[in-house]
Amino acid sequence: MRYISTRGQAPALNFEEAMLTGLARDGGLYLPETISHLSAAEIVEFEGLPYEEVAFRVMRPFVGDTFTDEEFRGIIARTYEGFAVSARAPLKQLAPGHFLLELFHGPTLAFKDFAMQLIGQMFEFSLKRSGKRVCIVGATSGDTGSAAIEAFRGLEAVDVFILYPHGRVSEVQRRQMSTPEEANVHALAVDGHFDDCQALVKDMFNDFEFRDAVSLAGVNSINWARVLAQVVYYFTSAVSLGAPHRKVSFTVPTGNFGDIFAGYIARTMGLPIERLVVATNQNDILHRCLSSGEYRPDGVIPSISPSMDIQVSSNFERALFEAYGRDGKAVAQLMDELKAGVFTVSQGAREALSEVYDSARVDEDETRGEIARQMRDAAELLCPHTAIGTKVADTQRVPGTPMITLATAHPAKFPDAVEEATGLRPPLPPHMADLYERSERITRVGNDLAEIENLIKKRTGN
Numbered sequence: 375m376r377y378i379s380t381r382g383q384a385p386a387l388n389f390e391e392a393m394l395t396g397l398a399r400d401g402g403l404y405l406p407e408t409i410s411h412l413s414a415a416e417i418v419e420f421e422g423l424p425y426e427e428v429a430f431r432v433m434r435p436f437v438g439d440t441f442t443d444e445e446f447r448g449i450i451a452r453t454y455e456g457f458a459v460s461a462r463a464p465l466k467q468l469a470p471g472h473f474l475l476e477l478f479h480g481p482t483l484a485f486k487d488f489a490m491q492l493i494g495q496m497f498e499f500s501l502k503r504s505g506k507r508v509c510i511v512g513a514t515s516g517d518t519g520s521a522a523i524e525a526f527r528g529l530e531a532v533d534v535f536i537l538y539p540h541g542r543v544s545e546v547q548r549r550q551m552s553t554p555e556e557a558n559v560h561a562l563a564v565d566g567h568f569d570d571c572q573a574l575v576k577d578m579f580n581d582f583e584f585r586d587a588v589s590l591a592g593v594n595s596i597n598w599a600r601v602l603a604q605v606v607y608y609f610t611s612a613v614s615l616g617a618p619h620r621k622v623s624f625t626v627p628t629g630n631f632g633d634i635f636a637g638y639i640a641r642t643m644g645l646p647i648e649r650l651v652v653a654t655n656q657n658d659i660l661h662r663c664l665s666s667g668e669y670r671p672d673g674v675i676p677s678i679s680p681s682m683d684i685q686v687s688s689n690f691e692r693a694l695f696e697a698y699g700r701d702g703k704a705v706a707q708l709m710d711e712l713k714a715g716v717f718t719v720s721q722g723a724r725e726a727l728s729e730v731y732d733s734a735r736v737d738e739d740e741t742r743g744e745i746a747r748q749m750r751d752a753a754e755l756l757c758p759h760t761a762i763g764t765k766v767a768d769t770q771r772v773p774g775t776p777m778i779t780l781a782t783a784h785p786a787k788f789p790d791a792v793e794e795a796t797g798l799r800p801p802l803p804p805h806m807a808d809l810y811e812r813s814e815r816i817t818r819v820g821n822d823l824a825e826i827e828n829l830i831k832k833r834t835g836n
């Protein structure tokens with residue numbers, strides 16, 4: 375299986391190379407040259423299988439010869455053993471026809487663990503085999519960073535640097551990044567927004583001298599292996615509601631478009647998904663773009679759903695690549711236009727997008743109102759991101775097609791917002807109950823590429 379860049383210029387890579395590299399050298403994102411297909415008969419067999427076995431069957435074709443079957447099964451087994459529930463991604467009924475896919479039972483209480491734990495295991499395997507060392511640099515609006523640090527802490531062949539916007543992540547998120555004691559973990563608080571952090575990481579990848587000097591590796595949601603890991607729970611949840619004989623729809627609280635794009639891959643592989651609904655907060659560039667065709671970033675307004683406070687949605691580039699019939703040149707052109715502030719999606723590509731995706735936005739008051747309503751009606755405490763999903767799902771549901779909303783984080787990760795809406799403060803699960811007592815280790819840095827590159831070189835001995 376070969377991987378090609380969404381901008382058409384970088385060399386094709388195999389799975390292992392695409393995983394270790396993250397961002398392509400032409401600035402694009404990697405996608406498989408062909409998306410493998412599962413027959414209805416193969417999907418039917420998923421019914422009743424352990425999560426790990428479905429994960430193996432769904433991901434196996436994309437991994438090529440990077441791992442043997444036995445190695446890959448071992449990697450998957452280790453990936454999910456730290457999850458609190460054996461179903462891994464349990465599905466719960468919220469209301470008639472409306473289901474909640476709980477993706478927050480991993481070690482850092484957000485869906486990011488599904489992919490990050492897998493990447494941690496795959497990196498470790500791969501680097502041990504080659505004797506190489508890498509430096510992982512990632513930007514986070516909160517959850518990716520904590521998931522990455524949890525997945526890579528203490529691994530021998532890896533240093534991990536996480537850039538997060540100072541003062542703009544929740545206390546639980548910050549503490550999950552700042553309290554691990556392992557020397558290979560570095561939490562950097564940047565004076566800026568998430569988009570600044572993301573731009574800094576992109577600039578580091580485009581600084582080839584630096585990139586090669588420290589052996590930079592990316593684990594942001596642009597990493598194909600992360601998208602791949604997220605494809606699995608679309609299958610397990612849809613099958614438990616009757617797929618492939620019955621269609622289902624998904625509503626996905628969306629920021630960087632990684633999670634929902636995994637749904638698109640599942641659909642392309644043959645899972646009968648009717649609609650994929652993008653739910654955004656007040657930072658609604660995706661909703662505006664999908665409704666008007668115009669992609670125009672404007673400033674980020676901090677919200678109570680910080681993991682979706684994004685105006686440059688990296689993985690949307692993959693959706694564009696697909697909508698433009700895999701025309702890398704056209705995508706590169708759009709990204710050039712974006713540097714000047716805005717691009718407009720062509721009519722044909724807009725139609726292609728609207729065959730798959732719907733979208734809606736939810737503002738701050740509506741989010742709080744929805745958290746309160748679900749507590750009242752369903753006795754469920756939802757995190758603010760998930761509440762944005764359930765609110766949108768309710769407006770988009772059609773009779774006869776079950777709607778699954780992805781519950782992307784545990785409410786205890788955002789206790790202030792939940793308490794404000796409901797008067798109830800969700801407690802942390804037992805394994806992290808002492809989080810508030812552990813001591814923190816943070817480095818403050820400016821929004822300055824040279825400063826951060828120097829710090830990384832120094833700490834990695836380059």
Ligand SMILES: *Cc1c(COP(=O)(O)O)cnc(C)c1O
Binds near residue numbers: 485628
């Ligand atoms: C990352 C995250 C999202 C957004 O996911 P994307 O893949 O970036 O679209 C939504 N909710 C939570 C809790 C998250 O951590």
